[in-house]
Amino acid sequence: MPDLSIDVVAKAAGVHRSTVSRAFSRPEAVKSETREHILKVAEGLGYTMSPLAQALRRKTSNIIPLIVPDITNPFFAELAKTMTQAADERGYQLMLCVTNGDPAKSDGYFTAMQAMYAPFGIVAPSTKVDTEALKRFAFGHKVVVIDRVEGDDSVPTVTVDSRKGIMLALDHLHSLGHTSIGYVSGIAGTHTAQDRMDAYLELTAQSGSTPVVLDSGSDLDAGTRGAEHFLEMDNPPTAIIAANDMVAFAVISALGRSGLRVPEDVSVIGFDGLALGARFNPPLTTVRQPIADMGHIAIELAEKQNVDGSVDHIVLEPELLVRGSTSEPRK
Amino acid sequence: MPDLSIDVVAKAAGVHRSTVSRAFSRPEAVKSETREHILKVAEGLGYTMSPLAQALRRKTSNIIPLIVPDITNPFFAELAKTMTQAADERGYQLMLCVTNGDPAKSDGYFTAMQAMYAPFGIVAPSTKVDTEALKRFAFGHKVVVIDRVEGDDSVPTVTVDSRKGIMLALDHLHSLGHTSIGYVSGIAGTHTAQDRMDAYLELTAQSGSTPVVLDSGSDLDAGTRGAEHFLEMDNPPTAIIAANDMVAFAVISALGRSGLRVPEDVSVIGFDGLALGARFNPPLTTVRQPIADMGHIAIELAEKQNVDGSVDHIVLEPELLVRGSTSEPRK
């Protein structure tokens, strides 16, 4: 197929390059008949504009990076899924960047995206975000973070209300009759993870019970260790809150290997609301984060910041999702 | 920060644009002292070349698309993960494209990637690949498919030996003492899915038993339906082979909801070897696909085709991963 450039379309339509350009990217600046003619000709030739050339000249592209630590983690996968959709609803191309938790790689992606003239980026961190580091990059001021950040209001964020979520979990368990409720912390070392734990500690204390933190690690084995710890206790809690669904899976799996059944022997509740949870054994009761909303909102925030410079911090409401991993305490 | 272009570096180093260009992209064409000097100056300025401008002129970029139907499916997530790594080991930028099974979107990605001058692409399909459709695109001849294709040897492929995998599963189950073994088919409508089923049918018949296909759908609910079907049987099999891990999860979950336990009441074996399986309840016995290898090989095949035009079809060996979801048949 012959190389299709704006010039061949221009020639075919009998107008100048610049008119073709305008016909596409600034329709109101071209007489409507001319424009329609051009569009028809272009259509006939099967022409589309080169995003590269466009980006080069305009110094802004339509590709936006989503930086996640681990796509293998279903939370990020679901986030990526909804964000892809949200992005191309608005004409963006989402570029998924997986750091594997390596900050150096993260930096690399940033510079790459800068070079690609990405208009902004979305970061789902695995650690507490260093806003200073963010700002070393040209579009540091054009990043929205899917987590809370500390001491710096200049970067937009989206989160769910951790405290509210933990409260939902606690209330659910209480209403089932549980009074001793343990906690296993999450995978990521984010503010969000911290907040959930803090909320657990605080709310438990408030209700007059003693908090039982079974594990406070932030790696993939937190669940397994939490379960081990649980098994060693003389007087273990009757229910466990896991800081996120993946950890809940691990907890249930480890418990299961030791012959304990959920929810008959222990109740376990997660936090995330992964679709996967519905197909777990047993189906996981959990606190749902509105992941789809987070994706859309992240993009909206970025766009909003781009136009009026406003920096928002959106906190979404979690929701209880009762499935099969919680029940009344044994006996 | 001042706009960094090749010209400012050139000026700073006291040489011509073209020399700077060569210093970076064709080092042997520049006297080594000159080159070192230029590199030093560039370094000092914090200069990096614009991939956009490069791609535009060279008509080839370093971004390569990986097209998957659903990133939420851990198989594709793991594939994406290893491919990201494989890609940037070789200096490529992986661009993850999620189609949600929509062929139109898939087409869109192709044209976009073409416009970005991607040197080749990788497709992990969710249906039998239509090689004709692939070829409508400029780099249709530069695509490697992670599945078998039919009647067209002109596109490189990577797969694992389905028959061998099913054999592994069957042998494992036989050696445990199972004689009646059911099958629930997979999520995707790929050749691979078909091959697994065919292998099951054939090998079961060969061993003198009657195949029991519990469900042959290719959607997410195959597992659930398979389990229902199982529960309705008068004389159900003592073990179930699931066409992939996700289905196995669903089967076990559905069985569990009806009070059946795995592996005590039924053995279930999956196919994929997802990391997630190790944290399932019970940990899933499965046939492992060497996903990491597949990623690397896919890229190698593409590169190889790019240089010498060769088209290979690699078939990898699966491997049995015995965990906790299989045991001797009850009684």
Add this chain to the structure above:
DNA sequence: AGTGTTATTGCAACCGATCTCAGCAACCGA
């Protein structure tokens, strides 16, 4: 010394768009 390589570097066109500026025609009011 004269001539034929070979190694380096500069020149300038080019990739495919965008965008400012200028030109031109039609239209308006006085």
Add this chain to the structure above:
DNA sequence: TCGGTTGCTGAGATCGGTTGCAATAACACT
């Protein structure tokens, strides 16, 4: 009828590189 707008289109520079070709210098050989 004439200066002033307004609407539309063409020219040409520009974005940040690459690359074929020409120019120059250095070196080898007869």
